[in-house]
Amino acid sequence: DAGVIQSPRHEVTEMGQEVTLRCKPISGHDYLFWYRQTMMRGLELLIYFNNNVPIDDSGMPEDRFSAKMPNASFSTLKIQPSEPRDSAVYFCASRYSGDNEQFFGPGTRLTVL
Amino acid sequence: AQSVTQLDSQVPVFEEAPVELRCNYSSSVSVYLFWYVQYPNQGLQLLLKYLSGSTLVKGINGFEAEFNKSQTSFHLRKPSVHISDTAEYFCAVSVNNAGGTSYGKLTFGQGTILTVHP
Numbered sequence: 768d769a770g771v772i773q774s775p776r777h778e779v780t781e782m783g784q785e786v787t788l789r790c791k792p793i794s795g796h797d798y799l800f801w802y803r804q805t806m807m808r809g810l811e812l813l814i815y816f817n818n819n820v821p822i823d824d825s826g827m828p829e830d831r832f833s834a835k836m837p838n839a840s841f842s843t844l845k846i847q848p849s850e851p852r853d854s855a856v857y858f859c860a861s862r863y864s865g866d867n868e869q870f871f872g873p874g875t876r877l878t879v880l
Numbered sequence: 881a882q883s884v885t886q887l888d889s890q891v892p893v894f895e896e897a898p899v900e901l902r903c904n905y906s907s908s909v910s911v912y913l914f915w916y917v918q919y920p921n922q923g924l925q926l927l928l929k930y931l932s933g934s935t936l937v938k939g940i941n942g943f944e945a946e947f948n949k950s951q952t953s954f955h956l957r958k959p960s961v962h963i964s965d966t967a968e969y970f971c972a973v974s975v976n977n978a979g980g981t982s983y984g985k986l987t988f989g990q991g992t993i994l995t996v997h998p
Binding site (some may be wrong): 771798800809810812815817823858860862864867868869870871872873874 | 912914916922923924925926929931970974984985986987988989990991
């Protein structure tokens with residue numbers, strides 16, 4: 768299996784622009800998680816889905832952030848409008864409900880100028 | 881709600897020396913415990929996990945961890961480190977509900993940067 772796939776790996780954008788991050792979970796996994804990693808706040812869970820349904824979005828920082836999972840093999844995290852403080856590495860992870868291990872993607876490094 | 885505290889933000893050691901990375905957690909319910917490793921510019925990789933049974937858990941790359949319920953700790957150890965072990969290590973906890981099925985939501989500690997010097 769190719770593992771969790773994220774795109775793009777790096778994104779540089781200007782303040783105010785819309786940013787869309789993409790994730791393809793491992794086939795057969797029914798949980799999907801979005802995390803943000805910064806030096807100041809460490810690893811934070813933003814939102815997670817089970818069977819494509821959002822279960823807990825309490826970690827989403829504000830209304831500028833939104834996430835969707837239209838099918839079992841694709842999810843997006845959108846920031847609109849982006850701000851410099853959104854600069855971070857965003858990780859996607861997936862898990863099979865019959866196991867306890869989350870598998871992480873390589874991350875998207877976002878820089879908002 | 882559960883929380884995880886990694887007591888050391890940075891741990892420098894010499895090659896072939898033993899190392900212990902400390903992790904304490906708090907939770908009002910039983911939990912599953914994990915250690916992940918993150919190499920530079922990469923995602924997180926599972927080192928080991930404690931779900932139940934023996935409190936001494938062995939993982940990949942020669943690492944092991946011991947679950948201590950009375951001290952709510954899950955410290956990570958390796959008897960002899962290599963240069964290649966230089967990375968950031970994260971302790972994480974997941975709630976185990978009454979039915980024994982994890983909710984699946986991980987709470988991470990702040991991470992410990994292990995630097996192995998020649």
